[in-house]
Amino acid sequence: MFPTGSKLFLGLTGAAVAGFVVFGFFQEWNTVGVVGLGSAIVVLAFLAGVVIYTRDADVAAGDATAAASAPAAQPAPSNSLWPLVGALGGGLVVVGLVTDKRFLVGGFAVLFVALVEWMVQGWSERASGDAKYNRAVRGFILHPLEMPILGAIGLGAIIFSFSRIMLKSDHVVGPSLFIALAALITFFGFVFAAKRRPSKAVAAGICTIGALGILAGGIWSAAAGERPELAEEGHIFRDTPEEKSERSKCGEEVTEADEKASGSLASKSSISAEVTLRDGVLEVREFGRPADRLHVARGNTVNVIFKNEGGEEEPRRLAAQYLANGVDENGKPTTDLQQVTVCTNAIEDGKVQLLTLVVPKPSVAAPEGKEFKIFVPGVETAELPLEVPA
Amino acid sequence: MSSLPDMNHEDHAMNDHEESAVSRTKRPWRRAVSAVGLLAGMAFLASCSKNSPQDTWKPKGENAQKIDDLQRPVFLVAGIVGVLVVIAVGYAVMRFRDRGQPIPKQTHGKPALEIVLTIIPFVILATIGVFTARSIVDLADTDGCEMTVNVTGQQWWWEYDYPVTPANQKWGIEKPIVTSGELVIPTGTCVLLRETSRDVIHSYWIPALNGKKDAVPGRVHENKLQADKPGYYSGQCTEFCGLSHANMRQWAIALDPPEFAKWVENQQRDAVAYAEDDTSPEAEGYRAFRQNCSRCHQVNGMQNADGTPTIAAPENNIVAGAVPNLTHLMSRSRFAGATFQLLNNDCNDRLVKAASDQLGAIYLEGVDSKCLNRQQLEQWLRNAPEMKPMYVKPDEQGRLRGMPNLGLSEAQIDSIVTYLQTLK
Numbered sequence: 001m002f003p004t005g006s007k008l009f010l011g012l013t014g015a016a017v018a019g020f021v022v023f024g025f026f027q028e029w030n031t032v033g034v035v036g037l038g039s040a041i042v043v044l045a046f047l048a049g050v051v052i053y054t055r056d057a058d059v060a061a062g063d064a065t066a067a068a069s070a071p072a073a074q075p076a077p078s079n080s081l082w083p084l085v086g087a088l089g090g091g092l093v094v095v096g097l098v099t100d101k102r103f104l105v106g107g108f109a110v111l112f113v114a115l116v117e118w119m120v121q122g123w124s125e126r127a128s129g130d131a132k133y134n135r136a137v138r139g140f141i142l143h144p145l146e147m148p149i150l151g152a153i154g155l156g157a158i159i160f161s162f163s164r165i166m167l168k169s170d171h172v173v174g175p176s177l178f179i180a181l182a183a184l185i186t187f188f189g190f191v192f193a194a195k196r197r198p199s200k201a202v203a204a205g206i207c208t209i210g211a212l213g214i215l216a217g218g219i220w221s222a223a224a225g226e227r228p229e230l231a232e233e234g235h236i237f238r239d240t241p242e243e244k245s246e247r248s249k250c251g252e253e254v255t256e257a258d259e260k261a262s263g264s265l266a267s268k269s270s271i272s273a274e275v276t277l278r279d280g281v282l283e284v285r286e287f288g289r290p291a292d293r294l295h296v297a298r299g300n301t302v303n304v305i306f307k308n309e310g311g312e313e314e315p316r317r318l319a320a321q322y323l324a325n326g327v328d329e330n331g332k333p334t335t336d337l338q339q340v341t342v343c344t345n346a347i348e349d350g351k352v353q354l355l356t357l358v359v360p361k362p363s364v365a366a367p368e369g370k371e372f373k374i375f376v377p378g379v380e381t382a383e384l385p386l387e388v389p390a
Numbered sequence: 391m392s393s394l395p396d397m398n399h400e401d402h403a404m405n406d407h408e409e410s411a412v413s414r415t416k417r418p419w420r421r422a423v424s425a426v427g428l429l430a431g432m433a434f435l436a437s438c439s440k441n442s443p444q445d446t447w448k449p450k451g452e453n454a455q456k457i458d459d460l461q462r463p464v465f466l467v468a469g470i471v472g473v474l475v476v477i478a479v480g481y482a483v484m485r486f487r488d489r490g491q492p493i494p495k496q497t498h499g500k501p502a503l504e505i506v507l508t509i510i511p512f513v514i515l516a517t518i519g520v521f522t523a524r525s526i527v528d529l530a531d532t533d534g535c536e537m538t539v540n541v542t543g544q545q546w547w548w549e550y551d552y553p554v555t556p557a558n559q560k561w562g563i564e565k566p567i568v569t570s571g572e573l574v575i576p577t578g579t580c581v582l583l584r585e586t587s588r589d590v591i592h593s594y595w596i597p598a599l600n601g602k603k604d605a606v607p608g609r610v611h612e613n614k615l616q617a618d619k620p621g622y623y624s625g626q627c628t629e630f631c632g633l634s635h636a637n638m639r640q641w642a643i644a645l646d647p648p649e650f651a652k653w654v655e656n657q658q659r660d661a662v663a664y665a666e667d668d669t670s671p672e673a674e675g676y677r678a679f680r681q682n683c684s685r686c687h688q689v690n691g692m693q694n695a696d697g698t699p700t701i702a703a704p705e706n707n708i709v710a711g712a713v714p715n716l717t718h719l720m721s722r723s724r725f726a727g728a729t730f731q732l733l734n735n736d737c738n739d740r741l742v743k744a745a746s747d748q749l750g751a752i753y754l755e756g757v758d759s760k761c762l763n764r765q766q767l768e769q770w771l772r773n774a775p776e777m778k779p780m781y782v783k784p785d786e787q788g789r790l791r792g793m794p795n796l797g798l799s800e801a802q803i804d805s806i807v808t809y810l811q812t813l814k
Contacts, residue, residue, distance in 0.1 A: 286555065287610075289555065295553040297549075301607065325706060333787070360705040389568045
């Protein structure tokens with residue numbers, strides 16, 4: 001009387017009824033769970049009724065055509081990997097909830113992709129009795145989405161990997177790599193141009209090997225870390241309001257991961273001056289030329305490299321002192337002048353730090369005792385004027 | 391006989407047909423010849439321009455000469471190649487045009503010819519490449535420069551800052567000089583320019599003295615100028631930088647070293663600070679300037695009523711955070727991004743057309759009351775954005791790009807101009 005499929009839903013309905021009664025009785029019929037279990041009873045009973053009515057959707061034995069061509073009569077689709085991917089996404093979500101927001105977002109993204117892919121796969125494999133047509137239908141729907149996204153991810157991975165390689169490579173290895181890569185590309189381009197009918201498979205193989213090589217190099221470089229002089233720049237203070245105040249104090253050391261290193265690379269490529277602490281005094285070289293002060297144009301962004309060659313055990317930092325407008329409660333500048341001190345982090349002997357300055361006021365604005373200057377805290381003799389013309 | 395008219399008619403018809411066919415084949419040639427003639431005529435006429443201060447073919451200094459030495463043979467070779475290609479294409483078009491002949495046998499490739507046609511351009515380009523690379527390296531070498539000027543671009547004017555460096559001290563610069571619009575340099579001297587920008591990308595170019603170099607915010611690019619003789623050299627920002635890009639001009643004034651020394655000496659002087667109880671027209675203008683203009687414009691030496699230095703705060707009012715320092719406005723010949731003449735036409739002609747041995751003396755005279763282009767200066771104070779398009783809508787912090795209409799009264803304008811005339 002009851003087809004096989006309906007027994008499952010009838011059993012689940014019975015379990016839901018039992019749960020509903022027991023849970024309701026002990027919870028005094030006054031909780032959300034009662035509503036949920038009641039809803040489950042209704043839904044499961046409805047599904048049981050549908051399955052009984054359709055007799056488990058069995059194709060009649062006498063309908064030979066339907067038995068052979070109906071989607072339901074086709075062999076079961078192959079196993080899908082998407083549930084596994086979905087599980088991975090679920091795992092990432094859980095990890096992300098307790099660790100890092102990025103895992104959470106990534107997990108949701110993986111879950112979403114798995115859901116869409118699995119749904120379309122499940123639908124397309126039953127779209128008709130023709131497996132080839134089903135594959136074409138799937139491609140028609142998903143390829144316009146998959147191709148650009150996969151292309152962007154692939155390109156992004158290669159670019160990112162390449163950037164990791166370059167951040168790891170020093171000034172000898174970096175250009176050598178560029179030259180070698182350019183030579184290889186030229187060589188293979190020449191070989192292919194010389195052939196009348198270049199093999200697509202060979203071209204694809206070379207590109208794949210090249211891409212995998214860059215990815216592998218990128219992974220290794222990322223794991224090994226950026227070259228030392230870049231990683232040191234990771235101590236530069238960030239420009240958040242809290243850290244600005246912290247920076248202004250030039251007090252307690254603030255350290256952070258080396259994520260800022262890439263950002264400082266551009267600044268380091270355009271240095272206006274090098275300030276070196278040597279034998280207890282500061283030496284300035286502006287664009288390679290010695291100077292007796294640090295000259296900064298008003299309102300310009302100026303990058304200064306500080307080198308600690310003092311030969312002391314104690315780490316030293318470079319500080320710059322100048323005046324700037326105060327800020328009102330709405331964040332707008334006022335005409336009141338405030339003394340500002342910015343500095344690098346303290347670095348050991350032989351190390352290098354970057355200091356980026358934007359000085360809005362001319363040095364002539366400074367009253368006595370608040371002269372603009374650069375100095376090394378703790379070394380009284382290490383002080384030079386900071387000149388900002390009006 | 392009766393058929394004659396018909397025959398004539400047919401002959402005429404035939405002749406007409408032939409004529410029209412001939413004219414159809416000839417007309418395109420006539421048109422082509424006319425077009426080429428017109429273009430050649432235009433090119434010829436354009437090459438005859440005399441008043442072309444930014445002519446890239448008239449180098450006036452060592453660096454520009456190096457560029458010229460490179461570009462002339464390159465243009466010559468390119469011209470010869472261009473003419474040969476045009477002749478070859480014309481010959482092929484004429485010789486093998488469709489006249490109903492059978493299609494010739496089709497062949498693929500002619501290795502000897504292809505190799506020759508590859509080797510010839512390779513040799514030409516490689517030769518040009520070698521000389522170009524050498525010129526680039528020469529122009530990038532700033533080690534021998536004897537003077538340094540920091541050049542900063544902002545919408546829409548150039549600032550020149552002469553820092554106190556050991557090299558500049560040899561020229562008498564013991565105190566930073568900040569000026570705008572006109573770069574003053576000594577002749578026969580390699581002047582190192584350190585170019586940057588306070589807002590968007592600009593590009594500095596004085597064609598008679600060197601090639602162009604971009605001024606990029608957050609970066610400093612080195613360039614160098616050298617003028618052989620005293621002169622008044624024109625330039626133009628060559629990177630589109632906003633509404634008044636076309637009005638962002640620059641001039642380089644090359645002076646003989648002794649005259650340059652006089653200019654340096656003058657530029658390091660502070661302006662006169664008038665007493666608060668002084669009732670002279672200049673003092674009235676001084677106070678009017680301080681009240682209306684000194685929020686943005688710095689005049690070194692100006693004092694507040696309490697005797698403290700008046701410090702402009704352009705960073706509060708202008709997006710770039712800087713406006714021209716006017717301490718020696720009347721020692722310049724132009725204002726507002728070097729776009730407008732401070733000198734009236736007669737005095738301007740006298741300066742621009744001066745012989746090189748007289749230019750320095752004329753330039754150092756500055757702008758006196760007889761030469762002042764007062765009408766244009768007053769017009770600028772009356773409504774600056776009307777003369778030079780500038781963004782009048784303030785940003786989120788209430789800062790502007792360029793000088794706004796200050797709503798000054800005629801009396802204030804008159805008074806301020808009177809004071810400005812003292813800034814020499």
